[in-house]
Amino acid sequence: MRKVILYFDPAAPAILVKKTTESGEVKVVLSSKHNFVSENEIVARVVDVKSEEEISTHIDEGYSYHHIRDYFNFSTGSGVYFDERTKSYKSSYYGFVVIKDSKISLISPLVLSKDKIRAYYNILPTRFGNLPTYNEIVEILHAEKVVSIVTGEKFNKQMAAIDKENPHLTRVLVAEGRDPVNGFDEYFEPLLSFEKQAGRILADGRMDYKEVGSIIQVQKNQEILQAIPGVKSEDGYDIFGEKVPAVREDKGGLKKGENLLQSGFDPSIYVSAIDGCISIDNNTVNVLPVAVINGDVGLDSGNISFNGTVHVTGSVLPGFKVQADSDIIVDKDVEDAQLTAGGDITVKLGVVGKEAVKLVAKGNITAKFMQNVKVEAGKSVIVDDSIINCDIVCYDKISVKGKAGKIIGGKVAALNEIKAHTVGTQTETLTSLTVGRNFILESEITKKRTEVIMVKERVEEINTTIKMQFGEEIFKNPKEYIKILPALKKKNCLLLLNDLGTANASLKKLIEEAKVIEEKMKFDKEPVIIVTNKIYPGVVVNVKKSVKKIDHIIDNVKFYEDQLDKSVRFVAAT
Incomplete structure (x- = not known):
């Protein structure tokens, strides 16, 4: 009978095979350690034997691993040859022997x-x-x-x-071979977080979703970006000597924009040239003196607070706040929101509220119209169309400058002038106009006069105590009088005189401060109220502390205070 002795695992199809573990994980493993052969190793032999027992006598020495098969027609493939001398099949070089489709061959490793x-x-x-x-x-x-x-x-x-x-x-x-060096342009990485917050956790553990920190404020010389130097592209080559082209990578990093300068200590670090805020446009980081809110101030932006100027391209929605150390500019409306500015406030459309709306500015406040708004302006309030049911205090002028500009309802007070086309309504809506009152200075002077009275009382109290203990004579020549006093009385007398001197100095200072405030309260020009069309009954006109209730329609009128009788008078406006 004829047999084939295989000195390898005929079931191994390749060096590495996929195997699924008991846990279901698929791994790549070695298929057989018996199939690696070196040059001229025997991989198979065909033998003729009379019995099965005789086969073992034909196993080559050192070949402990083997498979016995009945003879079958097979051929040799790459890496396997038949050795006539030994009548065996051998490997031509180091490799992994397999049998496939009745062909024995080597797989190159x-x-x-x-x-x-x-x-x-x-x-x-x-x-x-x-x-x-x-x-x-x-x-x-x-x-x-x-x-x-x-x-x-x-x-x-x-x-x-x-x-x-x-x-x-x-x-x-x-x-x-050599790896290509993929090049890229210089880009920048942030040195501070540009991400908005989810909100701010309050003391009671609740989340305020209006405080998302959408404005990233930075100070002059604050580190903003770090430069990552660009790399020049260099082609590589593979093991066959063929070129492997390099590619130009887009790292997707940030770019440097306006108001960013190299720091003096590290050329890769860029700092802010100004106090401002971060603005990212098309992946370019800028530091701008104006914080621009593209769209509305609402849940997406959260409340806004900035140490410069804030420009809102949309509206300020109900319940939100905008605070700026400089100006606030709103391209659309303000509805039941709060705006506070260290400079001017400009609302290009209207301001409408219920109870929450409030505008406070150290400069001017300008709007197309106002309704149900509380307003405090350090300078003027300028409105195009109408002021309806508003509570306004400003320290220069209130002007409703439209041809049909009107003031209806509410309390409107300006230091120097109020001017409108129409005030009040035919239905006699209660409306209060006041000029010539500086409520801040009036509060200050009242407080100062109270302090003067208190210090005067203290001076009188000390004087009375001195007179009771030492008599009137001490005030004629205090130094000589003190010399003749016993030690204990001398000490008490000196303490009282010292207190008196301190109190008199305080009194003098307070009187001088009160005079300064009184000077500020004087007017360069007498305050007036001008109504170019009609003022209706139901309107109360206050000029300084003089009051006039309008009881009939008056056309084209200017109100002022008569300097002699301190009453409100009026003349034709033009």
């Missing part, structure tokens, strides 16, 4: 990286502990037209790390 820049050999010591030599590898690589072969020193160093006593599959680098 050579593995190329996807980009062909590196090549590796999967190596496992054979049954005899044999490993491929450097020259053998070089010969095979040359046959594959590989030109970028590693040096013998580098190859042998890797091979020396293989433990023949404890063999396992090792991947050895045998060829290496």
